[in-house]
Amino acid sequence: MQIDWIMGLIGGGIIGLAAATYLLVNGRIMGASGILGGLVDGSGKSTARERGFFLAGVFLMPALLTVFTGKIDTHVTTNILVLVAAGLLVGVGTRLANGCTSGHGVCGISRFNLRGIVATVFYILAGGLTVVFFRHLLGVI
């Protein structure tokens, strides 16, 4: 348990360094939903290459790390209905709110940005209620 917290803190620090690199060198906010969304809805056409390279790094690094560590630590549900509903909600929600855990959470809170703080409160509350409802009342997740 405690080792998970320490790994969380170390991994979190690396996420912060990633965001700081993207901000200080490229002058951009490291928000996963914005980088991805701008690429698929066409709004980020002029910066498509930069976005593509960023996403390639996010995809490739964990792929390499799994090969080297042999660790596969994820238990995504296999319920297709849940996956589709969750994906649609995350896609529409993050683009409507203009940010997700990385953009509003990491980059917004560290700037004491009111929008980031309020967004984070709402998605954590909504996520908590959703888990309680679907896990403890309905037992589907």
Add this chain to the structure above:
Amino acid sequence: MKRDLFALLAGALFGAGLFISGMTETDKVQGWLDVFGQWDPTLAFVMGGAIIPMFFAWRYTERHRPVLGGSFPARPDPKLGRNLILGSTLFGMGWGLAGLCPGPAVASLSYGGWPVWIFMAAMLTGMIATPRVRESLDRMVPAE
């Protein structure tokens, strides 16, 4: 060229951080949200760990310019509004349902198996549909 290289580096660091912190593990994310179950506080450590370097990075931006030129993003309008509240609520619901948000979804595509690809396809569909969703919302309820 340099921009692409540093974007790749930032992405690789982000992916490494997500992997090491355990944030691609959906059980951990749902465990953090599940206050009535076996509550897992790991996510708070990850957030805290990420916010510390970024706090100093934002301080640096006050007196400097980006290394590769241009300017830093301006502080957004502090207005909260319908889109921020509704969007964050919908996002939180999806996040709770699957335990995945956009970053970790991309990071676990290579080893999370087909469910991550289904989630990803639905998420991208949602992202592409959002401008139309926003227009319909505007017709029903004014944004501000």
